[in-house]
Amino acid sequence: MSRVMGFLTRRKGGTGWDWTDVFTFVWLGSAVFIMFGPALWLVMSSFKSPAQLSEFPPTLLPYEAQVVTVEGYDRPLPLFSVTDEAGTRTLAEVRRVGTVAQMVDPENPTEVQRINIANRTPVREVGFSWGNYLDPFLRFDFLTYTKNSIFVTGVATLITLLTNSMAAFALSKYEFRGRGFVVVLIIATLMIPLSVILVPLYSIVSGVGLINSLWGVILPTVATPTGVFLLRQYMLTIPDELLEAARMDHASEWQIYWRIVLPLTAPALAVLAIFSVVWRWNDFLWPLIVLSRQEVYTLQVGLNAYAGELNVQWHYLLAMTVITMIPVVLVFIFLQRFITAGIAGTGLK
């Protein structure tokens, strides 16, 4: 505890309070709140029932109304805490008519009391509406969306790693005519965003018959100039003598690629793999254009469609947003070091 206090009250230079110290505290303090708060709020809300979600002001934690099974009634009855002239007690609601509710004491189920609803509050305790998570999978198409997203992310990442590393290998370890041209071409297109070529790309993808196909989402994204560039820079640092030693060792060029160069490029491949997974999982605009049938939606497109409905079912939507967030959060927790190093080193995102 004293360590925590020591940490919290650490100041610049150790003596006196500079205004910059105050500012640092305010900035970092609000950052924790503003950066983590929204996501936490999302998670909390995703466990609330529809009734609770429409409450204003909202409660911090998800609650569930308490129910009891009372003798003589088939279904469980909701419990209320009642405060009136007769004192405070806990009753179960049988039926409600206008502003008056008919209630019974669970201990004494035969006597029905009439209570003004202004005099009572529901009894509830913290509880999670797991149905928010289960229903979309069981009753709607979210299982399909999830499968589609996993397929797109996995396949696109594999193809990206394979094709990019092969191209980077050729561009870094062989001398051939036109090499400089290809390298310049790749660097020149590094920054061309998808949004500039949307229309013609759509016509090409539809020309090869990939509209409403997951492959139509995957293929345009896998030949990333960024990946080729990153891997080539890394491969340039592998000494040529290693390749020559392998050639003397009867290795074919293909073997040199996958037995020597690929393993040695592992750190760069890992960075590219992480980024590729995040990119492809998060892709939105292009899938939105290519995919127009429910059964091929990815999670992002599915979520958007769901959020665009006239009557948004927030309890499902929030839960599915959390599901969509999970892989990225896992990547973040376990691989943060890799990612921050990758960004600081390459300016890649």
Added chain:
Amino acid sequence: MTGVKEVLGAVVAAPLGWLARLLDTPLRLWQRLAGQNGMVAFFLLPNMAIFTVFVLLPLVINIAYSMTTGAALFLPERTYVGAAQFERLLRCTDYTDLMTCQEDQFWIALRNTGTFVVLQVTLLIVAATITALILNRALRALSFWRAVFFFPVLLSPVVVGLIWRWILDRNGVLNAALVGMGMDPVNWLLERNYAFSAAIGVTIWAHLGFFALILLAGLQAIPRDLYEAAEMDGTKPARVFWRITLPLLMPNMLVVIVLALIRAVQVFDEAYVLTGGGPGTATLFLTQYIYEVGFASLLKNPGLAAAASILMGGVLIVLTLLQLALGRKNERKGKLK
């Protein structure tokens, strides 16, 4: 940690290794037949084929596309109209009043994007710089604080949009807090100026960590002894900031600004999920305009969308060249040192 890494590595490598071995014999044969150049072709082919079809070709087609009209999807079936699409985009009877423009939506999107770029990039850079400076103060638990700011960067734009849509909802938690403090609730996403500010705020929230990280790397690269020398000279902290930190951070800062500009010009997904371009056209940005004209609206006009995207591409190319030039300059400086 190494254990996990190795197990993972083995799991991924085993099937791939099997595949690679399978290809071994045919490729040896190919190498004999076609020699080393044949192998180079083999290594380049998959990537370059995909790259050509899905990046280069569209770039070229785009220009042809923008000079055609009609609803047909494939270029040969479209009618050539020359520069008519550009004219339609840019023609206004009175340039002081956007409503007199033939494509008033384009002009609105242009104006919104322009305003957005200026405000968002300014605020983003200021916030990122402050954050980087604070993180650079030799904090304890730096990796924790870095994580705090970086966390939203990886979230998908759709998730970001939905998180904030939920918070800014009329009955959302932000209004609850306002009411709790005795203020009136605000219709965040249904009033023009609030919605626009929300789009700016949310995109800053999502990207702050990325830019702060790059700036932090720049700050950490400034040699410590410079500060120590300044301290020996009794230089005031403010002066140290203006005369040492800022000038030395400048090369990084310029790259970051251009990068932020490039991103801001293309703003789409977070804002689209958050506001859908509304209320009205208050948050209609260029990319959304292209998307709607090209794909979503009832009266699709792909030629017009292509023309608009070429105009946007022009801006981006200028920014990209600027960035490459800046990067080149930094590299040279780095070498000189």
Added chain:
Amino acid sequence: MGRIQLHDIRKSFGAVDVLKGIDLTVDEGELVVFVGPSGCGKSTLLRMIAGLDQPTAGRIEIDGTDVTPRSAADRGLAMVFQSYALYPHMTVRANMAFGLQNTRMPKAEIDTRIAEAARMLEIEPLLERRPGQLSGGQRQRVAIGRAIVRRPTAFLLDEPLSNLDAELRVSMRAELSALHDRLGATMIHVTHDQVEAMTMADRIVVLRAGKVEQVDTPLNLFNRPANLFVAGFIGAPGMNLWAGQAKGGSVQLDNGAMLPLPVGLAVPDGAVTLGIRPQHLRPQAGGPLQAKVRLIEALGPESVVHADMGAGNGLLAVLPGQPDLARGAVIELGYDPQSVHVFGADGQRLG
């Protein structure tokens, strides 16, 4: 097995001619050393033999077969690189096995060969380590082991010892020689350390600027250098070379000294260069050479004397023991005329 013949090998990188027509025969089981100054094309020539580069012109034969169009893998040679080029992600064992697996050799056979090589090179305890966990000398052994297990027709070694410290280099030199005797295989060894060349080689090939200057046994090179370049390059400290005019059985230097030539050697009158190894000079009162001592390097058993003879002619002498000389003293030296080398105006040896 292992006879390598080069016929008029030429190599140009763009407009630069690096090798200018090399003819050479390396006999079976021979250890041949390429020496020459840095940049003379030793590595280039070796890589050509290995098949890592193609000559611009010329023919390479191994055991009588023309292998010029063959790739490196199909020539049956093994190479040890200056940087060792061990695969950093593989264990020592995997490094040695890699080349054998590529030829689809049965696993049992691979294991025996590795065990045998490891025993020979005393690297058995290191087999499961990675190159990063080895010292320089150990890496060197592994690199050699990787070549040995292949049982190649010939070994090609490009400055394999230059990354080692002086002491290790001497012991590895001896080991390499012993290994050559044991294996009896053809070896081509590149170095620019002439002591290495002298001690190891059956024959030395002296290269300069892409040309072969002389090919001979180490002692023949030392005793009968074919030209001025070889004379100056082989032997340490370097041979004294003085320009002068030959006249009737002796040579007059620019400073006026008259030096006698070997008896029975017919030297036409005119400009020649006279060469005497520093070891062949000895103190002799009234000797033909007089010089002023500039610097003395006392090594203990012998002393290297740097001196000036005037008219810009320097003199180097290796004198036995620790002669009592001071800087500035004038010494008089003589020599056995039979130990003198004479080179004509074209730089070629006379006689």
